[in-house]
Amino acid sequence: GAGVSQSPSNKVTEKGKDVELRCDPISGHTALYWYRQRLGQGLEFLIYFQGNSAPDKSGLPSDRFSAERTGESVSTLTIQRTQQEDSAVYLCASSLGWDREKYFGPGTRLTVT
Amino acid sequence: EDQVTQSPEALRLQEGESSSLNCSYTVSGLRGLFWYRQDPGKGPEFLFTLYSAGEEKEKERLKATLTKKESFLHITAPKPEDSATYLCAVQAAGNQFYFGTGTSLTVIP
Numbered sequence: 001g002a003g004v005s006q007s008p009s010n011k012v013t014e015k016g017k018d019v020e021l022r023c024d025p026i027s028g029h030t031a032l033y034w035y036r037q038r039l040g041q042g043l044e045f046l047i048y049f050q051g052n053s054a055p056d057k058s059g060l061p062s063d064r065f066s067a068e069r070t071g072e073s074v075s076t077l078t079i080q081r082t083q084q085e086d087s088a089v090y091l092c093a094s095s096l097g098w099d100r101e102k103y104f105g106p107g108t109r110l111t112v113t
Numbered sequence: 114e115d116q117v118t119q120s121p122e123a124l125r126l127q128e129g130e131s132s133s134l135n136c137s138y139t140v141s142g143l144r145g146l147f148w149y150r151q152d153p154g155k156g157p158e159f160l161f162t163l164y165s166a167g168e169e170k171e172k173e174r175l176k177a178t179l180t181k182k183e184s185f186l187h188i189t190a191p192k193p194e195d196s197a198t199y200l201c202a203v204q205a206a207g208n209q210f211y212f213g214t215g216t217s218l219t220v221i222p
Contacts, residue, residue, distance in 0.1 A: 004156070042214035043157075043200070091156050099144055099204060104156030
């Protein structure tokens, strides 16, 4: 069946520009997560959506980062005024619930020049 | 402080040489421990979930075990296609989810 998909797969942007990353979760998965993975480092939690509840934004590194999700479907992660330290792979995952295994998308590689 | 530590950081094995990867954790109220495999340029792929000490799960050449302080991923007679980074993640009470930094496994033919 269809897994988690993300777009674009690669994004190169200039410092100071805004970028929007998209995630399509597995159908029926109520939970959706965004993670950041810098080169050679572990996964860093950014934000978590569960159904129609208020999202857990505790991992967002600054107010330049925001995310939205419409119901139990597509989510977008927006980074405003990008900085070079934002360069990383941004991974989206979905699951049937907060305590269930997560299924990850292939990621979006963001490069800020 | 909640923490997940994986060791070794990198491991090179000859094809057929069995070994184990370690994931040690200190979290308040373990809800589940997850193992993932990540190939270069791809997202992590789910392997196992373990919920309680003493639990074991197997899949092909992989076997995951769990104690109250750590989990092991045993790889029996590995093949080159088992080469990947193996990630451990822990779900703690309060819905906190922590990933380790992974073990990079290379299996040499």
